Amino acid sequence: MHTLMLLAAAVGYAAASFSFTRRFHAARASEENRPPVLILTAAFALHSLDLVLEVARAGVLPVATFAGGFSFFAWLLVGLYLMLQATMHLAVVGVLISPLALLAAVADLLMRGDDVAVPMALRSPWLAVHVTLALLGNALLALAFAVSAAFLLQQNLLKSKRGGASVHRLPSIQTLDRLSLVFLLWGFPLLTLGIATGGLWSMSATGQFWSGEPREVLAVLTWFLYAGLLQLRLIGGLSGRRAAGWTIAAFTFLLASYLIVNLLQIGVRHGQGLVG
DSSP states (O other): OHHHHHHHHHHHHHHHHHHHHHTTTOSOHHHHTHHHHHHHHHHHHHHHHHHHHHHHHHSSOSOSSHHHHHHHHHHHHHHHHHHHHHHHOOHHHHHHHHHHHHHHHHHHHHHTTSOOOOOGGGOOHHHHHHHHHHHHHHHHHHHHHHHHHHHHHHHHHHHHTOOTHHHHHSOOHHHHHHHHHHHHHHHHHHHHHHHHHHHHHHHHHHSOSOOOOHHHHHHHHHHHHHHHHHHHHHTSOOOHHHHHHHHHHHHHHHHHHHHHHHHHHHHHHHHHHHHO
8 A cells, every 4th residue: 555655646746747848838827837736736645645654654754764765855845846836836846846756756666675774773863863854955955956957947048039938937037046045045954964963873873973984975075065055155156057057066966976875785785685
């Protein structure tokens, strides 16, 4: 039942992705954007039920494993977007958010049963706090990425003068640039707290705040990348196209780091199983 709910949610995310893309050039945006938002909301509800069933089964929020983390990230991302959409009608951002949620849900479905289990020695209350804060920060940074991509799309349409009615239905580039900064300002502190609580988790489990593992090194590199981006935006006057490009690059690095570290762990686990 649990897997069926997530599968149904993934189908909903796929349908929302198709609907958002298909209706992007619709003639009457205020009316035509309702169906994809409703589909995405239904998929989110199914995903929420999946998480409730998983908590009932395991007794804990499924954030400690690679697959569970991906699923929870998708749920946070869609939930935050739906709240944003309810107030600002940023359907263009849904064109990017829905496929991201779909990929994360599919990753959970594919990895379920072949995931990286958390050793008993590393299980502590700090684990859930660390992962939840980190994933919430990542979801906000993903929104900054999506809004920055929408900024580049809007700017290109304005420059080419080929956007037609689509240009007038998109938010202004000033609004998109400001939103990207807002999401960075919310996401970065949560990313910081996620890294700090990760150190506390490690301290409680192993007695070491820092062990120099690839996961920790990449997390710190990601932190410095976003810290530099925010400094340039707030102090250096970075904005517009260059700011959008750097925001997209930073999230790409964050996502690649997360994938590389966890896939390497799975590879090591399989290698040990073959040797054993």
